[in-house]
Amino acid sequence: MLYNGGIYRALLVGHIMMVIIGFGAVFLGGVYGNLAKKRQGREGQAIAEAAYHVAGEVGEKFIMAVPVFGVLLVLASHKAAKFSQTWVWLALILFAIAFGVAQAVHMPNLRRMNALMGELNAMQPAPAGPGAMAGPPPQVLELLARGKKAAIVGTFLNVMVIVLVVLMVWKPGL
Template sequence: MTKFLLALHLIFAVFAVGPLVHAATTAGRGIRKADAAATASSARMLRIYGIASALVIISGIVLMYRSRSGEYGIQGYSALSVYRGPPHFGEFSQTWIWLSIVLWALAIALVLFVLVPTLNRATKLIAEGETVGALTGRVAGAGGVVGVLFVVIVVLMVYRPGQ
């Protein structure tokens, strides 16, 4: 069951976070081209994938608790021990886990409270024939920060500092 949960966690990361980061980092293109359909599409994708990215967090928490529960017999043995007991994926007290969750929350806040409203505003302004050049910097900057935050999360997940 642990391997299934790990696979599910990685699948959610690839198919929810990947499109989210892509949409966040390319959303400014619709504003630069004054394309209302593109900005509306970007806002919709960011909203959907931002919410779907919670599945990565949920599956990671379930995986962490499942690996601690002694599913394979003896609780507390790591995958690197002599006894091949349950793999231990971490605890909330470890820096790489709580910091990853904080960074994810920050990224999603940027997506849902900065990018999506700005893109919706741009869509409305473009439809009314107004200029939206002033919004390009906000969208490009926030999208870039979201991309960097998810890169940092991946680095934390791979290197697990403090473990």
């Protein structure tokens, strides 16, 4: 049983709020991605840019606070929770992996997708007739490939969030 003192409870509330706000801001990113794909054009770009802002510029700050509150909870638990317990060390490692993947792979990919949408929206309509470009502009093909990558990596990150929540609830090794 974990310690339930006043400081511990305040830290627990902080930890839970950081999780709700931070991961809540990013968990439904795929929904926004699908909306942006359906709307396309400037409207789709606006949706994608707003989603990136909420996830990358707002949610990320709360997500970075999650392990800080988690470590403080362990320290405030009067040794009821220990860093040697499986659920604690595994959660910290999995969080670091997920955060690293988000920073090194997912967010740069989303930034590039937003840039590609901007390039496409700034283009003039292609001329028709002889000498006209065959097929879509290269940005379209890259955007489609990056969209698939975003779906795969986003799903991986969402699964990691679920695994972390399961670790927090079941606490294996406690």
